[in-house]
Amino acid sequence: MTVDVLAQSAREPTPWGEVVELLVPATGETLYMVGVSTVLAAVFGIPLGVLLHLTAPGGLHPRPTVHRLLGAIVDLGRAMPFIVLLVLLLSVTRFLIGSTIGPTAAIVPLAVGAVPFVGRLVQNVLAEVHVAVVEAAVTTGASTFKIVRSVLLRESVPALIGAIGVTAIALVGYSAMAGVVGGGGLGDVAVRIGYQRFDGRVLWATVLVLAALTSLIQLGFSFAARRLDRRRHATA
């Protein structure tokens, strides 16, 4: 590729029709990666958060050693730069998916990276349930499982939905790095075409779609959280 070609491609932006053709499948890939990894992060992260909460000092089952060990693993997971995690998990991904490239392969590191994040968020959410409410349930002779399900998690539904929303949006950001393993998605388009080919139009169009996507996710989760909240102006 000569300098001339590069210069030319920088001067002539991709036609709008092609921009749309680029962005539609990319949006689909992003939604797929973010959607599946958010669900997986919730499925594994919520029990992790419950465990962190129960084993904490003053929790229903204080286990200082277990708590510290879990906390250390969670902190390690959260401190790990996503791009490093992605590379570290290549063999795990190959084992689980049978391949290390494509959007499905990107879901593995995305989910693994988000689980500790969700765990901490859930732990904080559960800590907001009033002690008196939990103790009232303890005095009814309810089992720990019953208290977790009917009191801790049930009382936290709006806040949990909020926490999952925050996770989904964080995953939109992380999914931009999925391009490294050929995962595609909006971030990949922005980097490969918008940045590396100096196409400002594609770059900004991608940013706009990402912004719209983020706002929609936030609105959706906020709406769901409000609808499921029985406090204050809720109707019977």
Added chain:
Amino acid sequence: MITVENLTKTFAGPTGPVRALDDVTLEVAAGTVCGVVGPSGAGKSTLARCIPLLERPDSGAVRVDGTDLVALRGAALRDERRRIGVVPQGDSLLRQRSVAGNVALPLEAAGAARAERAGRVAELLELVGLADKANAYPDQLSGGQRQRVAIARALAARPRVLLADEPTSALDPTTTESVLDLLERARAELGVTVLVVTHDMAVVRRICSTVAVLDHGRVVEHGSVLDLVTRPGSRTAAALLPATDDAARHASGHAVVADVVLTGEAAAGPLLTETATRHGAELALLGGGFTDLAGVPVARFRVGLDGTGAEAAVAALADAGAAVERVRAPEVLA
């Protein structure tokens, strides 16, 4: 029904260990209401938390209908807890569950079938007068209504014992009345033994037949309210009976000045004046008044007696069952 034996609980405080409960022993007979009172920090709430083992005591026993809860753990403790209804201090309702859902919680914990739960919940909401609020959520209720839901929840699994920790502390006087009414009805209609922790002597006056006064983690007075009010110098008497010492300035000039406590029929009847007249003494009422202790009329008067029969009248009052305590006010001595 509830027996607390030599209960001791120490917490780590900023300046060393704090003994919240120091060898606390008390007993609540079946079908009675016992009040636990005392100043802030006396250990009242620690006691209320130790009985259902929300707090594990350092030593001692908590027997509910004979079973020592302190010796139990795990499933056995959970089973025993179902026999104790607890109305915790503060707001303890599930805000994401309807009123009916809150009342059903202990029934779910006990594994009751859905149909059984629905029937029992309806009964309880009827009992506490909130049948029309079954589908409302706690945030739509007033403080008094929420407290009644908490009581209905505590009674749901048909406990033999009800513990209430400061059940009226955040309520206005009218609402307090309705909550106390409900606790009294639980005792009278359901035969539940009630232990109520409170800083409000009005609660004791209204529903308690026995009382335990805690101070610095120790039981300083424990017994029947009517016995304690007739005991000279008792804290229960000082807190529950009409004051007489504001009348001290009127005490001078009488041959005998005494505080007389009358309970039951005697309080309402003409015992004082009759006795004085019979012994030819002149009776002057210097202070005091009437009150009502768990439905029993009680009076405490400071009286001045003069005339030749004054001493005989005092002796006769004591013989008639009144508690008589002579007042040696400075004016009397002078």
